[in-house]
Amino acid sequence: MPTLSRVTTTAEEAMSIKYNTMVYDLKRQGKNVLVLSLGEAFFEIPLFSFKDLPFPGIYHYSHSRGIPELRTSLAKYFKESYDFPFDPEQEIIITAGSKAAIHMTFMSILDPGDEVIMQEPLWVSYPEQVKLCYGVPVQVPYNETVYDFEKYITKKTKAIVVNSPHNPTGYVYTKKELNHLLKLARKHDIWLLCDEAYSDFAEAGEFVSLGSIDKKKEHSIIFNSISKNYGISGWRLGYVISNKDVIYNVLKANQHLITCPATILEYYIAAHFLEILKITKPQIKQLLNKRMEISNYMEKIGLQRLPGGATFYFFVSINPSKLTSEEFCTKLLQERYISAVPGLGYGKSCDKFIRVSVGTATFEDNKRGLDNIKELIDITS
């Protein structure tokens, strides 16, 4: 067999996928697994009819920037909700999920050897996407802050990427922190990328979009996700917003990589844009309340976690357990049938943490999961 590329051979699978596959196998064996490892929240949403959508347009390619109706609705929503105006004609492209949007953006800004600064814990695809573009991820340990970032900037630095609200901590970057990062970006002429896929999963007034403070988007590139905010992660609809030059390069990448997201789903979301939000928003609010209660419960039983109040994730410390995060999660799954994701998957500095996702289980089940985690920490200390 001819050889395969180094870049994909050395690429790592997401740790969360590995553990979710183990869950799947246990379930097939008939085990009752408590799943705290999913990157999704489940909402109650109806399925509207597809019959009224533009026919036969739903079957064919759409504009490779995304259908105009949806771009216009998003522009209106961003202006009203996030004080973030953009031109729906030239400053946005709708893609097959925000993951693709981020990858094509790295492709659009990085030359080989360029460095991208990102802080742990981090979503595994950031460093892997950078490497797939022949760039170099520069990972800042979890216990530093954005005010420590400047020392990581070199002549090869091309971008800083942050994620707010943050997966897996739930942290929301403050306006002051974003302004500091933007100042760095301007001073060193580098890009600031902000992944805001969980923008609706924060308490009212807490979330600040990078787009509201860099309205010209001269240094900013913002990602967001229809899939996440609408509870339809499997529909693969995301987007990237920036100035028209960035978007034009992403557009060209998109034309050669994917063409467009599934047209029929673009039309569906455009037709029910506000209607679905009206259904999901109260459920997100409930989820945040549940998060708060769970956070209080963790406080009560003495489980430490990194600061954060948004999303449905907690990044929980397993100190003083002597186990590595992989050993811990494997034991938790194989002996107690509870799945969480090892912190190591979020960076080398995070091997004393695990990610717990409270998006799908009931409050009682989450409590049971946390009790077991606490117990396992205690008996392995």
Add this chain to the structure above:
Amino acid sequence: MPTLSRVTTTAEEAMSIKYNTMVYDLKRQGKNVLVLSLGEAFFEIPLFSFKDLPFPGIYHYSHSRGIPELRTSLAKYFKESYDFPFDPEQEIIITAGSKAAIHMTFMSILDPGDEVIMQEPLWVSYPEQVKLCYGVPVQVPYNETVYDFEKYITKKTKAIVVNSPHNPTGYVYTKKELNHLLKLARKHDIWLLCDEAYSDFAEAGEFVSLGSIDKKKEHSIIFNSISKNYGISGWRLGYVISNKDVIYNVLKANQHLITCPATILEYYIAAHFLEILKITKPQIKQLLNKRMEISNYMEKIGLQRLPGGATFYFFVSINPSKLTSEEFCTKLLQERYISAVPGLGYGKSCDKFIRVSVGTATFEDNKRGLDNIKELIDITS
């Protein structure tokens, strides 16, 4: 503004997209344009209900190889239709369109500087995708044959890519030709990639899948498209079939680039797999009959084209016109309101050709288009 990457800044937009955008603008001005430039055929297909699909599974991520039901149906179909057996568990991955499948495959086999041999006329995304992976496309002029390919093989050659049935000529590679290419691949230890997206758009018995002659898939990687064969190009469902090691690397790329195609559409197609084919197949047959009649008509009025009997494309010679293919198509569009795609978009050796797609217009309209093309050739000679 910080700089953008060289690789996307120098990437070319597909010529077809450029001309289709011009068509769109003319239509907005109220002009009645005869469109012979689309990369799609339009079929009459019903829209089945989405209500019976697995709920709420349709909203969530699917397995990143694609849902098992669809992989199994495809394996059965390939064995029966193309004498091409593969393991649905490990030898296929369903992606958001075959374009993404091809890109992620280039990513999975190419190291920077590796060369890929491909013959003109060619689909613009092949060379652009290779360049986006830091590989080097090596383009063979249109007037050579597969028996001339060996002289293009160097120490840096990593793959040969062919497209059968071929866009834009309609040519179907013979078993003898594929065997010759496979012999080259084995002799030089390189990959042979075959894009078979138009496999159903050929006369019965004419099409030979590469997978039927390299059953171990040790040197072969095969792409195909649900979007094309089902007349739903906008749904972005394609796949790649090869040995498990290739597929594993593509899987990792897919996990970091896209995750999965739109889950709800995977379930829809799995539920109506044979039903939709039963509806589209007779329409494809009609389309091939139309192609034959149009071919006869071109013969009658003296329009030359490259050999081919499949798909809904013709690659028509504009010799002895003195115009370049871009000048020709611009004139055709602006003076006669007929759109075709300049041959230059398919390679430097093809500037005396244009692509005519007969997939969407009526027979009478196609005739009128061809009469105008002939006339324009004559008056610009």
